[in-house]
Amino acid sequence: MTWTARLQGEAQPQAADEQPSLHLGPGRVIGRRIQRLEDPRLLTGQAPFVADVNLPGMVHAAIVRSPAAHGYLRTIDAAEALGSPGVQAVLTAKDLDELGVGEMPVHWLRPGQRNVSNPILATDKVYYVGQPVAVVVADDAYAAEDAAELVSLEIDPLPAMVNAEEALQPGATILHEEWETNLLAEHIASGGDVDRQFEHAEVVIAERFQIQRQAGMPIETRGAAATYDPLTGELTLWVSTQMPHLVKTDICQVCGWPGHKVRVIAPAVGGGFGVKEPPYPEEIVVCVLAKQLARPVKWVEDRREHFLASVQAREMTWDVELAADGNGRILGLRGRVIYDVGGHASAQGIGVPIVGTGMMLGPYDVQHMRVHILGAVTNKVPAGAYRGFGRPQATFVMERLVDELAARLNLDRAAVRQRNFIAPHAQPYRNALGHVYDGGDYGRTLDRALRQIGYDVFAARQAEARAQGRLLGIGFVTFVMEAGLGPSEQIVRGGHMTGTYETVLIRMDPSGKAVVYCGSSSQGQGHETTLAQVCADRLGLDPERDVVVVLGDTATTPYSPASAIGSRVGMVGGAATFLAADRIREKLVKLTAHLLEANVGDIEISEGLAYVQGSKDRALTIQEVATAACLGSNLPDGMLPGLEVSETFDPPVSTFPYATHAATVEIDPDTGGLTILRYVVVQDCGTMINPSVVEGQIAGGVAQGIGGALLEQLVYNSDGQPLTTSFMDYLLPTAVEIPDIEIVHLQTPAPDIPGGMKGLGEAGTVAPAAVLGNAVADALAPFGIRVTTLPLDPDRLWRAINRRGDGAS
Amino acid sequence: MKPAPFAYDAPRETAQVVELLAKYGDDAKVLAGGQSLIPLLNFRLARPDRLIDVTRVPALSNIEPRDGSLVIAAATRQATLERSALTAQGWPLLIEALRYVAHSQIRALGTVGGSVAHADPAAELPAAFMTLDARFHLRCARGARTVPAAEFFVSYFTTALEPDELLEEIEVPPLPGGTGYAFVEFARRHGDFALGGAAALITLDARGMCRHISLTLLGAETPWRSPQTEQVLVGNPPDEQNLVEAAHAAVQGFEPSGDIHGSTEYRIGLAETMALRALRRALDRAHTGGRPT
């Protein structure tokens, strides 16, 4: 895949494309397109992943998983497995109980939520195919798998419940009998007086939308390797995770181990996308076994297991109504969404639909909404985070409604949007649910995107094509998302059991080089590069030669409760780096003034030098100043020696990046095949630390969004058996299916964030389903089809066009 | 996703392969490119005690002309056939079909005979060989036999091969000069197994009437060679109306099974579209003397 980045002069404050060659100093390194510092290591195969951790005496774990979707687990017979060659141990829930190991905590809780923790290995019941039941440890992974087959499970099957809506009907098979319902938790997202709006609405669009089950599908599956030192009592775990510190916290809590004796390392991680957000049972099990066996233990998930045991996402059914006046002014939104939770709550509970619904009104000035969110358990893999976290679904629903509203009133879709957008001067804007936006010009992104894609001439092209029997369509969507959530206090009050601050430690030694320690981890986003750029920018250093960023090791980095989730590392980690580097800078400036006998206000730092403004001959190298600071001699009065600063940044507010995506498509009426002709993104993510990284994030997100719109679907049969357990069945987009992505940047720095960054990582995924849904509806307008169900696969489109069955509607 | 234990043989002679097959029969499996068999082993859906690797037998990797026919030894890599000048000259349909088989990495390992022996209902090569009236030469310790394509494919993933039999060679007869050919298909992604596809050959006579027609649809239990299509067209002018009628006739009795990627109804509709597109393209090429267009 390639993408064209068209950085427009309209970006402010500086045109980031112009590379002021070798200008190091404040404002010169942030915004620059440097190559990613981690790439040589990753691209040459030098970066170690969990699977590369090999220690002397290491043994390998294989997980015995439930073959049944629902049933009572009567007995586990491991006798034969224990006799199999090379087998060291078989572990079950009973053993964990005897060892005093507790349950996996749920990190997102709503009042009245029915489960707050889950067993690590199944106890008396199984709730989905793939649920971990027992663990076999053997000398190698082959022997472990051979023996795992020999563990025999006696399960009394129960009817499977695979539909969340049916799960909430009276008389439905109950999964967790003690709850007496399949409702895990609910929440009403409400603001204003929406029913009043519907009373006097001239138009009401009522629709049911169904979004299919998908998952993040990182190229590297999960994995964990642990070693325990009986002499010191120290345990080290390497784990493929987005949240090493939270994994450590959970291990300590679940196993009752002291934090100072547990070290968790996220080495190179090959993609996370939310799948690797929660701590998982296998990670705890590997630690417990390493301690019990006093041998290093490794488990690497295979792809089939990944389809059976790593969180899945996105599945929701919406029944919603949109009220408007006769001019297309939106008055209110109300309805209900049923979220398919899977067998039990994942760490994220019903957080996904809550976050999605929270920003559903997006860029529109509408003060009335009520959406009832219901999370129902079903006999499927637990559902959790996937890049976008509810926003792609909510955006699909809202933006399809807006297009339908325009169609009903025979108004131009762009005009209806412009009529409803929040005016730039109405910012900061408080939305119906109380989120306060931090500025933005939504109309400008829409105008710019439509200009880029040629909206004004498209109708003529479309009519011409239709005359030849060809189906062309255009779709566009403007959205605002809440990114890099904060402050911690508010997030924790909202039910999320972790704060959202970030602490960054910067150390400079006598060489004048800087090491940045951050508790987040990286799964390919380029955090090493972007944090190095922020640090280098403040300190007049070269990000490639003078800065190293250390991530993801709990022994060396500051505690980070949220780590690499929620589009937050560039923004929150970036801001903490910005502040910490500024404090180092302040000290360097003061010390330089002292050493050069100049005024503090006259000292500048850039190009690796500290000098008196305007007279570069009165200069010291950063190395000389750093040496002085570290030696601790000849310091000004009151200054302590050393160059080590730690800063915690707890975002006072969330940021609200926004974008417009637009696409044109062609549908072959005889095959139902869809080709994306063009895809345009106009994105404002505040200050761009590195436009190339921004574009990579957007392009990857758009590709995932396109996959979700057109290809990807996790399917279960009525017995709860998964039918998609390999990449032959679960279709990810490849380079061939993804068009060039044309990216235009706007830059409105976030007012409340040092550095001005807004969250970005998830943004690309938010709009594609909605954009393509709108484009397909437009292409198929002559057939009177309503696009309400994903994915938009060829069978569905062909049926719609050929009027067989219910097709797309 | 680790295979159950198995023994492994890598003989250098066809005779040794046949001997081993005779000795182990049902307990052994031929391993060719491994592009279908290895995933089955890794999922433990197949667990043979023994694999007999045929890709080390030089005689089984070869493409040669024989009495005007094309003879492809079974373990010839798909990529080798794709780049064979001899094939391009006389049997370009095979090359057009191969372009739809998976991705180049897989074709570099996958063999021609492996695809035929595996008999996936959506595989391209079986449909192409059916269209070309290929003959399959089989060998076992009990002797050798030749099975025409029309009798070779028995059902889903099932062929006329006995457990102790080796597919040795595939023989493709020559085509009359000026035969137009086409292979078309539609898949959800580039390189995926097809949702629908068709292979067609059209030979015109001096008056421009259809002299010989061969059309095969893929996706049903076995490659679906449609006699009705041949009836509609042979002896008649290949005008658009007749092509439409022939494509419609092609799907009479065609029964693809539906799955999560496409219903039976959709696959039938798609097959008709593919049949029409294949016939149109083959006709264009028949008009230009059978050359690639």
Ligand SMILES: Cc1cc2nc3c(=O)[nH]c(=O)nc-3n(C[C@H](O)[C@H](O)[C@H](O)COP(=O)(O)OP(=O)(O)OC[C@H]3O[C@@H](n4cnc5c(N)ncnc54)[C@H](O)[C@@H]3O)c2cc1C
């Ligand atoms: C991702 C992916 C996508 C694919 N997409 C396609 C596609 O679009 N179209 C398509 O047609 N194929 C596709 N394939 C399959 C590919 O073409 C395989 O190469 C082919 O099906 C089997 O050939 P092989 O040489 O790899 O055989 P193997 O996998 O080694 O063997 C397959 C079977 O044939 C038997 N066998 C092999 N050779 C002989 C012989 N000489 N005599 C007797 N029995 C034999 C084996 O015992 C085994 O049962 C795909 C494969 C992959 C991995």
